[in-house]
Amino acid sequence: MRNSTSKNPSPVGLLAAADGTDWAIIELLQQDGRLSNRAIAQRIGISEGTVRNRIRKLKDLGLVRVTVLLNLFEDPQAVSAYVMVKLSTRDLIGAAEAFSRLPGVASVSAVAGQYDLIAEVLASSKTGLIEFVTRRLAAVPEVQAAETMIILKSFNKWAAGLVEGLDEPGPGREPETP
Numbered sequence: 001m002r003n004s005t006s007k008n009p010s011p012v013g014l015l016a017a018a019d020g021t022d023w024a025i026i027e028l029l030q031q032d033g034r035l036s037n038r039a040i041a042q043r044i045g046i047s048e049g050t051v052r053n054r055i056r057k058l059k060d061l062g063l064v065r066v067t068v069l070l071n072l073f074e075d076p077q078a079v080s081a082y083v084m085v086k087l088s089t090r091d092l093i094g095a096a097e098a099f100s101r102l103p104g105v106a107s108v109s110a111v112a113g114q115y116d117l118i119a120e121v122l123a124s125s126k127t128g129l130i131e132f133v134t135r136r137l138a139a140v141p142e143v144q145a146a147e148t149m150i151i152l153k154s155f156n157k158w159a160a161g162l163v164e165g166l167d168e169p170g171p172g173r174e175p176e177t178p
Contacts, residue, residue: 084115086145
């Protein structure tokens with residue numbers, strides 16, 4: 001996990017470090033994370049070694065992680081929710097890291113605004129979500145207040161297809177030269 005004292009460039013800098021070849025690799029892996037380096041190389045017209053090195057670089061930078069994704073909505077009993085948390089501490093990073101380790105927490109974001117953290121919670125049932133809110137969340141002493149919103153349905157949840165537009169010029173990104 002990257003921390004605030006890391007010597008790596010900012011996320012905008014990381015995105016700027018990826019070129020068209022990197023984005024082509026990312027797009028193919030988003031479509032099928034099981035593609036072999038050889039298949040990727042053949043599809044975009046580069047060597048297998050180049051693909052292997054590019055993927056290693058993207059992983060080392062923290063830009064990509066190849067993993068299995070769960071489609072929670074295929075299980076009619078499963079429940080996911082956003083839990084917005086107001087803290088009694090200003091150590092947002094420490095609190096977010098602690099929250100990320102709670103069972104059932106899929107992701108945590110430190111945010112600006114009315115709440116300090118937003119956690120995405122996955123539970124196998126409504127009872128599991130109640131257990132999370134009334135026992136696990138309630139046991140965290142820094143929680144001043146919390147609001148839970150049950151997710152009815154997610155769309156484009158796993159960021160597939162988001163490559164389009166990310167390689168266009170923007171703040172901190174220069175256009176590619178032909």
